[in-house]
Amino acid sequence: MPRIADVSNVEKNFILEALTSSKLRLDGRQLDQYRSIDLTYGQQLGNATVTLGKTKVNVQISAEVTKPSEERKFDGIFTITTELSPIASPGFEIGRPTEQEVLLSRILEKAIRRSRAIDTESLCIVAGQKCWSVRADVHVLDFDGGLTDACCIATMAALHHFRRPEVSVEGERVTIHTMAERVPVPLSILHSPICVTFSFYADGELVLLDATAKEEQVREAEMVVTANDFEICQIAKHGGKPVDPAIVVKCFQVAISKAREMNKSMRARLTADLAKRDIRGQSAENERGEAPIG
Template sequence: MPREIDPAISQRAFVLSALKDHRLRVDGRGMQEARTPELIFGDEMGWVECRFGKTRVIAQVSGTIVRPRADRPYEGLLNIHSEISPMASSVYDSGRPSEEEVVITRMLEKVLKKSDALDRESLCIVAGQQVWSIRLTLHFLSDEGNMLDCACLAGVAALKHFRRPEVEVIGEEVIIHDPSERAPMPLSMHHTPICVSLAFFEESAHPILDPTRLETQLASSILAISVTNTASPSPTLCVLQLAGGMPLSTEELTSCIGMAVARARVVGAFLERRLADDWSQRSVRVEVH
């Protein structure tokens, strides 16, 4: 009687063999070829759905007026919350944060907060008394790999898409203008951070860009790179995080950063085009009405 072969082992051998011998990926992409992102904007400002293939993340931004922190009286607040729905994958449980969710949230905290992507001083209304508190909520709807890059793009797009009411301070009085009276204000951003993830395999000398879920599971290490100021001649490295036990040489890291810079420029330009297109469509609808 022939010996039965575990489908998972067979699939792993096929994927790794294709990467090693032929530099091919299961979905037909090249080694440094990323999936084409999609951005879908909702009717509400600050609501964005981002798709990387079948990976889907929804980002939503809201703002409320609160008292500032005592040690930072001139700064507003940015809070990031995430939730991976069980519908994203059967490995996630409802009501209990998974390890991947914690890792993604911590990475986004570094990318968006610690890099000062959002100008928090511009959120101050009355120093020491009233500031804007911006809440970014991420809902992970489908996990087909590389949720970090998808979530980062969704979050940045939602922050740049969001508009807050204009606030005027007259003496001791703070007036919040209705959007019908005065046009809402965009958030002030210092730069546009873009996340780029690469997967490394011991069986292959070349990393792959934008790994799928299966490739992530089989990878020896995952390198996440965040690049800021993507439109400038000299982009700035924001965050570099390596997960896994495969060591990388200085030359390999330099090469990966170069790939991340090139990818971030493409994604950053795509983001600005989509934001401009959405704003143009909204302006046309307003004129028609």
């Protein structure tokens, strides 16, 4: 199976020497600085594309009416699927998920679904009979490191942007209204988790944010911290060298700060995009007391 080309020993030594001796990165960024982040929305509601440096991710949200699971009759369904195709990198292959793809799926699952970012009870239409099944399809279009962070930002941006059709229930009759009949409804989002990935070097003493693909290949360990505007939601550290607890605590503080920045920027871009689309729809949402962002 194809794999991403390893960094040569010369290039590896150069990257590590620049980081450890001079705290310099190949692209000139500070150690705690993200690459430029660009968020754009597609013509369809629930479609968001995030570009993080050279890494590019597109997420499409869709919803359909289905039957809830027997174990959770009062909840709707929310699922996340990821696709890493050869378009993004020669190390990815269709139909053969790599270890990186499996880890990405697990982290997004824990960060967004298991942290209950989406209120699944609000997706219930008729208990035990009908509910909304919301699905997030994550497509990686280009890869140059920072994949988990970019995918999480794109997924949350798409979820905030998505609107589902309005539903009315009369007895056992369920009517799904078109967008022409009634203003579509935003998802009930309880909080906005953002993944922040930390890369460790020099026996865990040196910490980088938003490592490129080459920086990821030479790191000693990584840790993904998921945070919202107020608290830490999850921590994922997969192998690698141990890290001093004091450094981990500092990473938590940085993660919350970065999550606040990301969410603030996301809210501003979402408000601007929705304002261009349908003023009547925005007014109707405001009359209900529903904010554009959860």
